[in-house]
Amino acid sequence: MAGLSIENARKSFGETQVLRGVSIEVADGEFAVIVGPSGCGKSTLLRAVAGLEELSEGRIVIGGRDVTDLPPSQRGIAMVFQSYALYPHLTVRENMAFGLKIAKATKAEVDAAVNRAAAILNIEPLLDRKPAALSGGQRQRVAIGRAIVRQPQIFLFDEPLSNLDADLRVRMRYEFAKLHRQLGTTTLYVTHDQVEAMTLADRIIVLRDGIIEQVGSPRDLYERPANIFVAQFLGTPRMNILNAVVADGDQARLDDGRSLALPALAAPIAPGTAVSVGIRPEDVRIGAAPGALPFTIGFVERLGGLATVHLQAAKDSEPIACQLRDDGSLREGETVAALLPPDRLHLFDADGGALRREVRE
Amino acid sequence: MSARRWTVTLLAALVALLTVAPLLWMLSVSFMAPGEAAQFPPPLLPADPSLDNYRTLFGSFGIGRFLANSILVSTLATILALLFTIPAGYAFAKLRFTGRDATFRLLVAALVVPGQIGMLPLFLELKAMGLVNSYAGALVPWLAGIFGIFLVRQYCLSIPDEMLEAARIDGASEGHILRRIVLPILTPIIVTLALFVFLGSWNDFMWPLIILADQQLYTLPVALAAMSREHVQDNELMMAGAVVTTLPVLILFLALQRFYLSGLLTGSVKG
Numbered sequence: 001m002a003g004l005s006i007e008n009a010r011k012s013f014g015e016t017q018v019l020r021g022v023s024i025e026v027a028d029g030e031f032a033v034i035v036g037p038s039g040c041g042k043s044t045l046l047r048a049v050a051g052l053e054e055l056s057e058g059r060i061v062i063g064g065r066d067v068t069d070l071p072p073s074q075r076g077i078a079m080v081f082q083s084y085a086l087y088p089h090l091t092v093r094e095n096m097a098f099g100l101k102i103a104k105a106t107k108a109e110v111d112a113a114v115n116r117a118a119a120i121l122n123i124e125p126l127l128d129r130k131p132a133a134l135s136g137g138q139r140q141r142v143a144i145g146r147a148i149v150r151q152p153q154i155f156l157f158d159e160p161l162s163n164l165d166a167d168l169r170v171r172m173r174y175e176f177a178k179l180h181r182q183l184g185t186t187t188l189y190v191t192h193d194q195v196e197a198m199t200l201a202d203r204i205i206v207l208r209d210g211i212i213e214q215v216g217s218p219r220d221l222y223e224r225p226a227n228i229f230v231a232q233f234l235g236t237p238r239m240n241i242l243n244a245v246v247a248d249g250d251q252a253r254l255d256d257g258r259s260l261a262l263p264a265l266a267a268p269i270a271p272g273t274a275v276s277v278g279i280r281p282e283d284v285r286i287g288a289a290p291g292a293l294p295f296t297i298g299f300v301e302r303l304g305g306l307a308t309v310h311l312q313a314a315k316d317s318e319p320i321a322c323q324l325r326d327d328g329s330l331r332e333g334e335t336v337a338a339l340l341p342p343d344r345l346h347l348f349d350a351d352g353g354a355l356r357r358e359v360r361e
Numbered sequence: 362m363s364a365r366r367w368t369v370t371l372l373a374a375l376v377a378l379l380t381v382a383p384l385l386w387m388l389s390v391s392f393m394a395p396g397e398a399a400q401f402p403p404p405l406l407p408a409d410p411s412l413d414n415y416r417t418l419f420g421s422f423g424i425g426r427f428l429a430n431s432i433l434v435s436t437l438a439t440i441l442a443l444l445f446t447i448p449a450g451y452a453f454a455k456l457r458f459t460g461r462d463a464t465f466r467l468l469v470a471a472l473v474v475p476g477q478i479g480m481l482p483l484f485l486e487l488k489a490m491g492l493v494n495s496y497a498g499a500l501v502p503w504l505a506g507i508f509g510i511f512l513v514r515q516y517c518l519s520i521p522d523e524m525l526e527a528a529r530i531d532g533a534s535e536g537h538i539l540r541r542i543v544l545p546i547l548t549p550i551i552v553t554l555a556l557f558v559f560l561g562s563w564n565d566f567m568w569p570l571i572i573l574a575d576q577q578l579y580t581l582p583v584a585l586a587a588m589s590r591e592h593v594q595d596n597e598l599m600m601a602g603a604v605v606t607t608l609p610v611l612i613l614f615l616a617l618q619r620f621y622l623s624g625l626l627t628g629s630v631k632g
Binding site: 051052065071072073074078079081083085086087088089091098099102146150254325 | 521
């Protein structure tokens with residue numbers, strides 16, 4: 001097992017810069033998830049680590065060994081693809097054994113490795129079937145099995161769950177977590193799904209337009225997003241953003257002219273400065289309280305246990321989403337008081353960068 | 362509905378009969394005595410079936426030699442064509458190299474030029490190389506047919522890149538990937554292509570006629586043409602020669618029909 005370090009990775013396809021100087025350190029045994037919208041360069045980065053894509057600039061080091069110029073098979077990696085990429089004419093057993101046979105392992109070694117991987121993934125009864133006779137979830141397991149058999153230093157996963165239906169995705173997510181605990185292999189996992197990132201990662205790397213926006217634990221990124229992009233990318237429904245101008249003291253004036261109490265900041269902002277105020281839907285509190293503002297309920301999305309209520313200050317204003325336990329009492333068109341608690345607010349400057357709150361221990 | 366179905370079936374049977382009738386009559390005539398087929402009205406079946414025509418063919422005429430020549434040339438043409446077109450088609454579909462698409466466009470553009478136009482220049486080229494009147498020269502046009510490359514390429518495009526990348530990660534060399542991953546997937550299209558080339562080179566008349574001067578090297582169609590000049594009156598003997606020429610490929614086609622059809626269909630659906 002080994003750590004992975006990507007140093008200043010750059011990649012261009014013709015005029016298009018896909019990676020613009022990405023540096024990542026993944027510790028030995030860590031589960032790192034690269035997340036970002038489509039076209040952000042995350043798959044290219046993963047393929048560069050695998051050796052399937054050549055970097056225009058930069059280095060890739062696995063377990064202290066510079067692998068930048070090595071072919072994929074000599075990097076000590078195993079990759080699971082979105083489409084599973086199983087060999088259709090080979091049985092499950094032959095699929096899993098393919099790499100070892102090329103490496104000229106003895107039959108006993110191959111059998112031992114395949115049986116061990118099959119036992120871990122509970123696919124022993126499938127070993128003599130061909131991929132066409134497997135369900136999506138089973139194919140996914142075989143693809144993972146093929147990776148395990150290689151006993152890699154690093155697992156690379158390229159959107160492995162996006163071809164599965166929602167139900168199976170939740171189950172496989174749990175299995176990925178279990179598998180990682182069991183094997184403890186360093187893992188780099190790429191997804192566009194923030195839920196996968198939040199639930200699986202030790203550390204999340206948020207990528208946008210070939211640049212890292214933020215790196216940190218899921219909790220970190222959720223609680224202290226470095227900018228509006230990260231704040232809105234993680235969490236569903238996404239964070240509400242309101243435009244405001246800082247007034248005197250700890251107050252801000254919202255677009256609709258109402259005042260909002262702000263949290264204490266590490267560095268004070270000059271009155272008159274335009275800021276963006278963010279609040280997560282689950283932090284908005286409905287009910288009379290000091291500082292609460294009146295809103296009209298524009299629309300209620302009932303999800304069963306939870307409901308998302310869209311609050312509007314005026315008829316045409318941008319709604320604020322609020323998530324709460326649904327007791328069925330809220331009606332569309334009703335006027336309610338809602339509090340945006342100052343200690344739950346996120347402030348961003350005009351460029352979208354987070355303004356740090358005063359640190360209180 | 363059912364009446365319409367009957368009509369369609371009847372029409373199909375009629376067309377099938379029209380297509381197969383000349384072949385059946387060819388077979389029938391080949392067993393007739395000399396001059397029998399020239400009567401009016403021509404008889405459908407031989408009055409006294411005999412193998413005399415075949416004895417003459419394989420005896421004094423020595424058609425066995427030409428049959429062997431044809432089998433040799435067509436087999437070699439097929440093997441060589443597969444050897445060159447499969448890797449080429451795969452490379453055009455899946456490998457990255459400079460000028461790939463431009464080269465391929467050029468090749469496809471060359472498809473519209475009739476083969477006959479190239480015959481004279483090719484002949485002169487081969488003459489300079491000393492390959493005239495040899496099987497090497499007869500095989501040259503079959504080495505790398507553009508149509509074959511096109512067929513293999515279109516089919517290869519349906520193979521996902523990720524599958525080849527998985528094999529690269531597994532440590533397979535490009536040759537290994539071609540042999541162990543790509544070829545098994547390509548089986549239907551390879552059978553189709555092999556059949557095309559075999560039939561094409563078996564039935565080819567013009568090129569062997571131009572390039573092969575020595576009668577000992579003649580393939581069946583050329584030998585048959587030479588024979589027909591000598592035996593203009595012997596319809597029955599000619600028909601026996603036609604049977605010997607047609608039968609092997611007909612049997613081959615029928616035997617491989619299952620793969621052949623699936624190859625064409627899969628190609629069209631996935632292509």
